[in-house]
Structures are given as C-alpha cells and as structure tokens.
Amino acid sequence: MDALSKTVVLEISKLVEIESKMLKIEINRGRNEISSLTEKLQLMEKLLYMQGNRQDFTAVAMVRDRGLVLQPDRTTQPAINSSQHPGESPRDAITSSTTEDTNQQQRVEPAQSIENAVLEPEIVIKEEPLEEQCGVFDNRSKCESVNPVVVIAPVKSEVDLCPPPVRQVADKQQFRLDYTPVLRSLGCVTEQQFEEILVKIQQEVDRRKCLDITSAERTAAIRDIYRPLHPHVYHLQESFLAPRFKQIVEYCRGISACEEGLLELLDEMPGHRVYRFPVFEKQFCEELLQELEHFEKSAAPKGRPNTMNHYGILLNELGFDSGFISPLRELYLRPITTLLYPDCGGHCLDSQKAFVVKYDINEDLDLSYHYDNAEITLNVSLGKDFTEGNLYFGNMKQVPLSESECAEVEHRVTEGLLHRGQQMHGALPISSGQRWNLIIWMRASEVRNKLCPMCQRKPSLLEGAGGTRGFRTQLAMIWEKLTKAALVEISNIADECSAVLHTEISLHKTENEALKKRCYSLEVQLRAAREAQSYPGHGSSLAHRHSADQPHHSPEIEGVFGKDWCMELWRDDKALPREKGNVDAAAMTSLQAQTIDLIESDPELIFVKEESYDDHPIGHGHHMPLPETPTGAGIFENNMLHRSVEQQLQSELNNFQLMTESHSTSQACTQAALPTEHLIDEATINTIDI
Ligand SMILES: O=C(O)CCC(=O)C(=O)O
Ligand SMILES: [Fe+2]
Structure with a gap:
C-alpha cells in the first residue's frame, strides 16, 4: 500500500505540475494581451459616450452575461414598457403582483424616463470565470465563443451582433465586416478609432481568459488569510431552513407530488413563472450577514460577484460551495425545480454559481434589466434594513423589449424568488439601508451542452487550460492507473x-x-x-x-x-x-x-x-x-x-x-x-x- 500512496503522490504531482505550467503560460499570454485591449476599450467608451450624448437612444451593449454591457446609465434599464407607453415612467409600466405590491408601487418615486436617463456612459463587464460566461458544459470545457458579445442596441430595437469566435476577433477583416455598421453609427469612423476598439476588445477577451486563474489564486489566498467568524454557517443544516421551506421540499420529494399541488404552497407571480417562498430562518440570515461583513472587512482578496454588481462576494471563493450551496441545490432546490421547470433543465441542475450582491446608498443602488447565465435562479433576500429595492420581471429574453410587460415583486427578507435565468429582470433602487441578497445561478449541463444560453448557439466545447484534458478526466485516469x-x-x-x-x-x-x-x-x-x-x-x-x-x-x-x-x-x-x-x-x-x-x-x-x-x-x-x-x-x-x-x-x-x-x-x-x-x-x- 505504501507503493500505492507513492504512485498517487507521483501521479497527482505530475498532474499539478503540468497544470501549473499551462496556467503560467496562459497568465503570461493574457497579461500581454490585456494591456492592448484596455486601450481599445477606452476608446470605445469615449465613442459611445459621444454617441450617447449626441443621439436620442440608449446604447445598450447587452453582453448576455459574457460580453460587454454598454449602457449609458443603469437607470435606463428599468425602462420597462416605455416603448409601449411612451412618456410613461418605467416604474409606471411595472404591474404589481400582489395588493401589497400595489401599495408599494404607489409609494415609489417615478424613475427617470429614457430621454433624460442618458447620463454617463458605463461599461459593465461581466466578471466571471471564463467558463461561467459562456457554456461551461463540462469540467474545463468552454463554449468556443468566449469573446464578449457586443450587443449595441438602441432601446427600442435591440440588435444582437453575435460575436465572432476568438480566433476571428484577431481577424481584423472579419471584425470589420461584422461590426463596422454599428460602430459607424456610434461614431467610430476613422481607421485609428477602429484600431483602438480592436485592441480593447482583444484585451477584454484576454482578461476573461485569465479570470479562472485569478479566481483560483484568490480562493487560495482566502483560504490562507481569512479566519471565519461563524464557521458553522459554511455547512448547511436543517435548522437554517424555514419550516415552510422544509414542508415544501418534503412535498416535492413525495411520489405523488405534482406541479399543481406545489403551486398551492407557493406565492406565484401570475404569468411569469416566478415563485416566492420562505427559505431561511431569520437567525441564520443574520449570522450569515455577520460572516459576510466580517469577510468584507478582512484583508482577504475579493472578486466582483459578476459583471453588473460592483459589490458583493463570490461564495465559491469563500468556501461555501461544497458544504452549503451544492447540498442546498441538490437536496432542497432540485425537487422544487423539477416540478416547476422541467422544460428548462429544472430536473437536471448540476452546477451553480453562487454569490451575494450588496446594495448601499453610496454604492450600487439597483441592478439593470438583464438575464442570468443560469437555467434557474434563486434569489434570497438576506437583510439589512433597506427600503424599496423590489425586483421586477419581464418576459423571456427572446421577447423584444417593446413587447415586454414587467411586474414588480416585493422581496422580503428570508424569502426566495425562484425564476428562469433567461427571464429578463432587474432590481429597483433602494432608498435607505443596505440590501444583501444571496443569488444562486443554477445550471444544467444537459441543457447548455445543446444550446449555449448566452450566445444561443450550439456550443463547440473547448478544452480548458491545463493541458489537453480536463483536470477531472486526468484525475480519473490516475484513478484508473491506481486501481x-x-x-x-x-x-x-x-x-x-x-x-x-x-x-x-x-x-x-x-x-x-x-x-x-x-x-x-x-x-x-x-x-x-x-x-x-x-x-x-x-x-x-x-x-x-x-x-x-x-x-x-x-x-x-x-x-x-x-x-x-x-x-x-x-x-x-x-x-x-x-x-x-x-x-x-x-x-x-x-x-x-x-x-x-x-x-x-x-x-x-x-x-x-x-x-x-x-x-x-x-x-x-x-x-x-x-x-x-x-x-x-x-x-x-x-x-x-x-x-x-x-x-x-x-x-x-x-x-x-x-x-x-x-x-x-x-x-x-x-x-x-x-x-x-x-x-x-x-x-x-x-x-x-x-
Ligand atoms: O439584486 C437583486 O436582487 C437581483 C440580482 C440578480 O438578478 C442577479 O444577480 O442576477
Ligand atoms: Fe439576475
């Protein structure tokens, strides 16, 4: 058996060595490319800014989570139903789901109209590990279309310019063909301007390529540096869960469970397939928040939760995935999603990206209209003494914005909202306090292996960094050898x-x-x-x-x-x-x-x-x-x-x-x-x- 252990150590060391070599190569390559792309992006920002002030439309570059989100102002995003009811404020267009919500709606200040919403241009870039941007469909594999999807669109006629694959971004001619009309319309006319944009895009592509490495580095550093305040919250316990949630799950686990029966136990937003139910106990939410605040104050490195939220915490990097989020998804949420969303992979959710988003008066106030890189999303309100900040939901992303009708949903502390990831939604601004939410983007490789939810194409899977095979595959081979x-x-x-x-x-x-x-x-x-x-x-x-x-x-x-x-x-x-x-x-x-x-x-x-x-x-x-x-x-x-x-x-x-x-x-x-x-x-x- 001693010989066996030696073989294990030898094989795993070899694997780790190869892996780290590959990562180093990737890092170097990425670093070189980052600087050139940064410049391009800056130029693009300038262009869009000029364009935004000059023209009467919002330049929305919706990245579909893996690309650039170029929007002149975040408050333009809740421009809900504005196309249907010109002159109406976006909030006026939101229909409420409950009586309580109606009252809530009446108390809300009207938001800015599209016309006066164009303020500062903002480039929001999804910051997720590359493999989470577009089709991580199995371990280490990535959808080939990893470069940002540049969707530049006036609000009323969204134009989705599908991205050329990475290789083609390098192909200037192709890029020119694909993007010249839009870029021209935005004021990018000279050769120099065009070149600068190219550089920026390339830099962004490369930055994304490095994200998984930087995330791994942060995770390791957090493990070394950070000492948790409440270590117990990292391991899911039944006592954390609201009794009603446990009852709902119990029902779903039963052999005679059906959607109709389940719906009787949930609050439903009619027509939207958005459901609300209690998830956690209040005490657990408080302890979790204390833990997260403790982490925030620590010297440990922090990544941005996604490309849109500036404040929050990536729970996988903090160590919540294996002991908390995965069991929560597997044991409690999947029985529910199996009944509610069998058509969206609810029965075969097999991975997740979990993070906490934080809104504060001097930080992010709201979240623009968007859809998630997820098949199903659970959004649980954790607290802290905020006012306003409700969520609103529109149609599935395929439905043109002009045809979308949105509804506002009150989000109560300890409760969760369950919705399809591809359903357009946003968060309205808070007016006081802080708002912390736990977001779990649940994914089903069975679904996304067929159609990438970000670029709507059949993904051609690429091997990730770390050699010609994924880490797990290699580990499996070692295991076989050992056996x-x-x-x-x-x-x-x-x-x-x-x-x-x-x-x-x-x-x-x-x-x-x-x-x-x-x-x-x-x-x-x-x-x-x-x-x-x-x-x-x-x-x-x-x-x-x-x-x-x-x-x-x-x-x-x-x-x-x-x-x-x-x-x-x-x-x-x-x-x-x-x-x-x-x-x-x-x-x-x-x-x-x-x-x-x-x-x-x-x-x-x-x-x-x-x-x-x-x-x-x-x-x-x-x-x-x-x-x-x-x-x-x-x-x-x-x-x-x-x-x-x-x-x-x-x-x-x-x-x-x-x-x-x-x-x-x-x-x-x-x-x-x-x-x-x-x-x-x-x-x-x-x-x-x-
Ligand atoms: O702030 C919220 O509650 C919405 C968050 C959200 O939709 C997201 O992170 O995908
Ligand atoms: Fe979302």
Missing part, C-alpha cells in the same frame, strides 16, 4: 499468501506421514512390551528399549523438520485445555490410544484430527474422507474424537487381556523372538495381525 496498480499489488499479496499456505500444507502432510510411521513404530514397541509383560522372559529387552528410546515427555523428530514434536498441535488441546504439567502424561496416553487405534481401525482417522487443526486449515480438496468409527462417522469435535480413542484403547486392552489368555505359547514365543527392526518393518506395511 490497476492496487489490483496487481493485492494479487501479488494474495499469491504470496497462498504460496505460504500451500507450503505449509505440504509440510503438514509430510509431517503427518512421518508421525504416522513413528506411531506404528511405537505401537510395535508397545505391543512388544505387552507381550513381554505376558512373557516376562522374552519381553524385558523390548520394555527396556521402549523406556530408553521414548521418554515420557514429548518425543522429538528432529530429523524430519528440525523442530520439536508438538503434541499439543497434533492432538489439538483446545477442546481439552490442560495445565502444562499435565501435558506430557496426557500426550502419552493419547499417543498410545492413537497407536492402537491405527491398528484397530482405519489409519485415516489420523487425518481427521489434522483437519481439526484449525490454525492451519487445509484448503478445498485436501479434506480426507472420514472413516466409519465405532463412535460414529465424521466426528470432528476434538474431545469426541479423543474419547473415541480412549474407548478404543480400553477395548483394545480388554481384547489384549483376552488374547494373551487364549494365545498359544508357540505363537507368543515366535513373536517375542522377532528382532525389533523386523517388527517395525512389518508395522510400516500395516500387516501386523493380532
């Missing part, structure tokens, strides 16, 4: 073990054979001794020889195995435990019993004893057939066997008594006169007749 190595190692160990066992078995066999012979020999001597007893004149020499050759302690057969004869092993004393001092006498009794038994009955009885030698079990095929014994066939139990031998000895002695009385003198004289060696020889061929 094979383990198999070989384990087989070797098994082979060794069985070889030892086989050797031991054959040793035992040899030992048994020798012991058998020895038993016969002793038996012969015993017999001679008996006869000497009956015929004192002839037997004295044999009796003497017996006592000299076979002392009454364990005999040794050094010539056979170079080890002591072990009577205990042979006889298996487990069933008849004895004090050490009694062993020798008992051994001899038993030996005598066996010796006679060998002659009286089938010698194979000896092998039955060996089988009960359970410290060295004999494998299949080595079992000896059980003889029919006077005490019954196949008795393995040691003391039973021992008793049977004793009984046999007793009967043997009785027989012997009878025989000595009835034997003729001549017979006895002939036997007694035989030399001992000859007797032994005869005994070994098992032909002694008594």
